[in-house]
Amino acid sequence: MKEKLINKAMEVLDANFQNGGFTIPCKGLYPFQWNWDSGFIAIGLAYYNMENAQLEIKTLLDAQWDNGFIPHIVFHNESDSYFPGADFHKSDLHPKASKKFRSTGMTQPPVLGFVLHEMYRIAQDKQDMLGFITRNLDKVYDNHLYFYNNRDLHNEGLMYIYHNWESGTDNSPIWDDIWTTIDPPEYTFERRDTTHVDASQRPSKREYDYYLHIIDIAKENQYNDAKIAELSPFLVQDPLFNAMLIKSNEALIDLYTLIGGNESKIDQLKSWQAKSISSFNKKLFNKKLGAYVHYDLRNEKQIELLSSSSFSPLYACIPDKERAEQVVNTMIDKFGGDNRYLCASFDPASDRFNPIKYWRGPVWINLNWLLYYGLKNYGYDSIAQRVKEDSIALIQQHGFYEYFDSRKEKHNTNVGGYGGNDFSWSAALLIDLLNN
Numbered sequence: 001m002k003e004k005l006i007n008k009a010m011e012v013l014d015a016n017f018q019n020g021g022f023t024i025p026c027k028g029l030y031p032f033q034w035n036w037d038s039g040f041i042a043i044g045l046a047y048y049n050m051e052n053a054q055l056e057i058k059t060l061l062d063a064q065w066d067n068g069f070i071p072h073i074v075f076h077n078e079s080d081s082y083f084p085g086a087d088f089h090k091s092d093l094h095p096k097a098s099k100k101f102r103s104t105g106m107t108q109p110p111v112l113g114f115v116l117h118e119m120y121r122i123a124q125d126k127q128d129m130l131g132f133i134t135r136n137l138d139k140v141y142d143n144h145l146y147f148y149n150n151r152d153l154h155n156e157g158l159m160y161i162y163h164n165w166e167s168g169t170d171n172s173p174i175w176d177d178i179w180t181t182i183d184p185p186e187y188t189f190e191r192r193d194t195t196h197v198d199a200s201q202r203p204s205k206r207e208y209d210y211y212l213h214i215i216d217i218a219k220e221n222q223y224n225d226a227k228i229a230e231l232s233p234f235l236v237q238d239p240l241f242n243a244m245l246i247k248s249n250e251a252l253i254d255l256y257t258l259i260g261g262n263e264s265k266i267d268q269l270k271s272w273q274a275k276s277i278s279s280f281n282k283k284l285f286n287k288k289l290g291a292y293v294h295y296d297l298r299n300e301k302q303i304e305l306l307s308s309s310s311f312s313p314l315y316a317c318i319p320d321k322e323r324a325e326q327v328v329n330t331m332i333d334k335f336g337g338d339n340r341y342l343c344a345s346f347d348p349a350s351d352r353f354n355p356i357k358y359w360r361g362p363v364w365i366n367l368n369w370l371l372y373y374g375l376k377n378y379g380y381d382s383i384a385q386r387v388k389e390d391s392i393a394l395i396q397q398h399g400f401y402e403y404f405d406s407r408k409e410k411h412n413t414n415v416g417g418y419g420g421n422d423f424s425w426s427a428a429l430l431i432d433l434l435n436n
Contacts, residue, residue: 009427020076021059026420031079035072039111044428046122066096068146071103094223105223109241112140113248150225157276162232169359171203173352182233184213237295240309247316290330306347308367314374324378341390344406355405362403369429400426
């Protein structure tokens with residue numbers, strides 16, 4: 001069964017790999033290259049096609065802006081099956097945007113540092129992989145430098161995101177209260193996603209008005225970070241986003257040490273780490289909830305809601321042992337009932353929970369992958385094994401879907417996989433889990 005699943009996962013990745021040297025998340029719904037998708041995809045590819053894994057990363061880095069910024073979507077090709085596309089985003093408004101590729105003017109959680117580290121771990125030809133890392137590591141460092149220079153509003157080592165799409169958890173209920181403070185215009189546009197997926201599984205039309213309004217504000221200011229920090233009604237410090245940066249910082253330290261030299265970069269990374277981890281624990285931990293939460297910079301307060309992002313700091317070894325125990329207890333208490341698969345993307349006890357609607361409650365394989373390794377970091381091997389087995393069971397029963405219903409009883413009807421099917425990071429990360 002393991003070999004059959006791995007072979008099917010490889011078929012999914014190979015079918016989604018494009019002539020331009022990148023992998024689409026899935027056909028129809030997502031026809032371009034997505035930033036953190038490509039990172040997770042490269043981990044799976046590394047097991048059986050290192051050439052494509054390296055090409056995946058190289059193609060993404062080729063679209064890096066002159067200031068180190070890496071966009072969340074790179075529009076390598078023309079397609080009318082996705083909105084908003086390149087013509088709406090107008091990335092060329094920024095003077096340092098890529099002249100070679102059109103893209104968005106927002107980013108996604110910075111995973112490339114730890115992705116390169118994982119690729120090196122997986123690689124059979126360590127010398128070849130180290131050569132690839134040596135040629136590309138400075139570009140990833142420049143991306144981190146961009147964040148610390150442009151997204152750290154209070155010089156505390158915590159980056160802000162200015163759009164919910166930068167979080168990776170696009171329509172999470174985390175943002176609901178922020179939307180009540182914004183009154184965007186009614187946009188007229190043709191939805192493309194709902195021609196591929198049932199509208200009940202996707203963000204609403206009104207939610208898209210919020211999303212487009214924030215982009216328009218950024219465009220009006222030529223995607224200038226200082227102006228966005230001043231004017232965007234959405235400005236949040238996200239635990240998942242910042243945990244990915246901290247994990248990637250640590251990976252860069254290890255990889256620069258492996259390469260040799262680069263002492264000044266290593267010293268800078270260590271300085272960033274100390275500041276970021278300290279601020280993360282002081283500002284983003286919520287004692288009442290026993291987990292990490294988002295911080296709303298516009299209203300200077302924590303957003304006291306639990307999501308799978310609340311547990312992602314385990315992957316970056318951010319909490320000490322005592323606090324990690326609190327976080328794990330909260331996850332099991334709130335998300336881990338016998339009638340549930342781990343780990344729902346939002347608090348199942350909340351009235352905002354929706355088990356079939358994108359990031360409002362379903363299980364996502366990429367977050368489960370992070371939690372699996374995070375739990376193992378602290379010795380919670382049995383819970384990690386449950387996360388792994390739940391992930392495998394969901395894919396085994398339904399296929400390589402984008403996300404899955406967390407309620408076990410719903411899977412008795414054989415309906416439980418949602419969003420895009422033959423989804424690339426579900427396939428890629430399953431390959432890693434089955435090889436671990």
